[in-house]
Amino acid sequence: MATNAALRSSFQALVVSHQVQRPAANRNYAGRRQRFTERPGFASAAPLQSPTAAPWQLAAVRADQATETADTGYIQLISDITRGVDEAHAAAVKSNTAAALEGFAASTANELKQKVQGSCLDLQTGLLERETEVRLLLLAALCGEHLLLLGPPGTAKSELSRRLSKLTGGRYYERLLTRFSVPEELFGPLSMKGLESDLYVRKIDGYLPTAEVAFVDEIFKANSAILNALLTLLNERLFDNGNERITVPLLCLVGASNELPESEELDALYDRFLIRRNVAQVSASQLATLARLAAGTLDAGDRMSTDDPTNGAAGQGQVPELDMEDFRNTAAVAYGKVDVPEAVIDLLTSTRNYLQDKCEPPVYVSDRRFMKSIKMLQVAAWADGRTAVHEYDCLLLEFVLGQRPDDAQKVRSFLLETIASDPGLQQTELVFLGLFGRACRILEAANEAELAEARAEVASLVEVLSLRQGSLAATLDGGYPELRDTVWQSEAAVQAAVQALTPQMTENKKRAEDLLREAMLVQAALDQGVQAAVLEKLLPKRFKQYQKGISGRA
DSSP: OHHHHHHHHHHHHHHHHHHHHOHHHHHHHHHHHHHHHTSTTSOOOOOOOOTTSOHHHHHHHHHHHHHHHHHHHHHHHHHHHHHHHHHHHHHHHHHHHHHHHHHHHHOOOOHHHHHHHHHHHHHTTTOSSOHHHHHHHHHHHHHTOOEEEESOSSSSHHHHHHHHHHHHTOOEEEEEOOTTOOHHHHHOOBOHHHHHTTOOOBOOTTSGGGOSEEEEETGGGOOHHHHHHHHHHHHHOEEEETTEEEEOOOOEEEEEESSOOOSGGGHHHHHTOSEEEEOOOOOGGGHHHHHHHHHTOOOTTOOSSSOOTTTTTGGGTOSOOOOHHHHHHHHHHHHHHOBOOHHHHHHHHHHHHIIIIISSSOOOOOHHHHHHHHHHHHHHHHHTTOSBOOGGGGGGGGGTSOSSTTHHHHHHHHHHHHHHHOHHHHHHHHHHHHHHHHHHHHHHHTOHHHHHHHHHHHHHHHHHHHHHHHHHHHHHHTTOHHHHHOTTSOHHHHHHHHHHHHHHHHHHHHHHHHHHHHHHHHHHHHHHTOOHHHHHHHSHHHHHHHHHHHHHHO
16 A cells, blocks of 8 residues: 555646746746737637646646637637528528529410410311420521431321411411422422523412421422422522522421431431421320310310410400411510520530530530520520520520430430539539638638638528529429420420429428538638638538648649
C-alpha cells in the first residue's frame, strides 16, 4: 500500500511539474479559443475567477471553461441557424407550390386554342383511335407543311384529308399514283391551243397546282418526270407552267403509302413531309365498337374517342372551328411572337446529336428539317395560347425527326428521359457547389467586400431554386397540368408520358427541395457572417466535396 501511495504521489508531481513548465502553451490555447469566440455570431466566454487556485491551475481551468462555453455557443448558433432555416424552408416550399399551382390554374384557353379543340373533335367524329392523326393533320396545316401517313389500306388516310378540305372550305385534289402515272394526271393536260401557238403550257385548273388541300395516295410511286415538278411545288409552292413560274395556293398535302421509299431518288420527296405518322388498324379492344359503328347501333356508353378536348362543347356547337384565314396566318404570327427558351434549344440539339452520333444505325436529320421542327413547335405553342415553347412540346418531335417507323420510339424515349433528368436542375446544383466553396473562402478570410457580393448571388440562387421547386411540386401535385393542358397530346399519349416521367420527377422534386434548403443555410451563414467552421458543420457533405475539389486541383 505504501508503494502504491508513493507511485501516485510521484505521478501527481510529474503532472504538476509538466503543467508548470508549459504555461505558455496553455495561454496560447486559451487565446485561440478566445479569438474563436470573438468571431461574429459567437458569445464571448466570460472570465472565470477562482481565488483559491494556484496561478498555473488558474490558466488550466480558464482554458477548459472557455472551451466549454465556446462549444456551447457554437452548438447553440448552429442550432439557431438550422431551426430558423427549416422553418423558413417549410414555409417557402408551401408558398412556392401554391403560387405555381395558381399560375397553372390562371391559364385559360384563347380563341385559337378553342378553335383547334373544336376542329379536333369535329374531324375525329365517327373515327376510332385517330386522335393523334387528327392533331398532326391540323398542326401540319397550321404550319403550312405536309403530312405523310404510312400504313395499310383502309385506315382512314384519305378520309382525314377530305375532312380537312371540308373544314377549310378550300379546293381539294386527290389522286392515286402508279408506276405508270404521267405528269398530266397531277399537273393537268397540255393545252391544245397553247401548242398551236408554240406554247408548252398545261391546263392546271382543277389539278394539283390550283388545289389548297390535296391527297396523293402511293406517293412514292412517282417517277422522275413527276418528281422534279412535285418537289418544287411542295417546298417552294411554285410550279413551272411553260416558261412561266406561278405561285400555287397549296396549304397542305397529305401523302399516303403502304411502304417506305426504297430508292435514293425518293429521299428528297420523303424529306418534304415534315410530319410523318405510322397509321395502324383499330385495336382489338375497339373492334366491337367498330362493328356497332358500321351497323349504326352505337350505344350511349361507346366512346368514339379516348379524349374529348372540349368536354362535349364542340358537339353542341358552342366552340368555333378553324377557318382558312387561321390556317393561312397562324404560322407567320407564331414565328414573330413565340420565344424558344435555351432549355428547349439544348433539348433539340442534344436530340439531334443523339440520333446522328449515338443511335445505331444513325438517324439522319437534315438542317432543313431541324429548322422547320423549331418553327412547328412555335406554332404548336401559339395555338396552345402560350408565347414560349415548353419542353413538353418537344414530344411532338417523335413524328418529325425519325426516318423509319421504329425511330419514333427512339426519339420519344430520349426526349422523356432527358426531360425527366432535368439538366437545368443539375446545372443549378453545380452553381451551388461553386458558390458554397466561395462562401467558405470568404468567411475564412472575413472579406467584407466579397461577402456582400456573395450574399447577392446566393439570394439570386435561392430565388431560382424556389421557382424550380414550386414548378416541380405543382407539376406532380397537379397531375402535370402543362402536359394535360396542351391540345396536341391525346389522353392516351399524356398517360404514357406521365407514367414515364413520374419516377424521376419525384426524385427531382426531393432534390430541388434539399438544394433549396442548403442554399438557404448558406444564405443564413453569409448574412450572419459566421466563420467557415460553422458552415462546415451546417453542410458537412458539401464541405467534403469542397475539400475534395481543392485537393484535386492541388
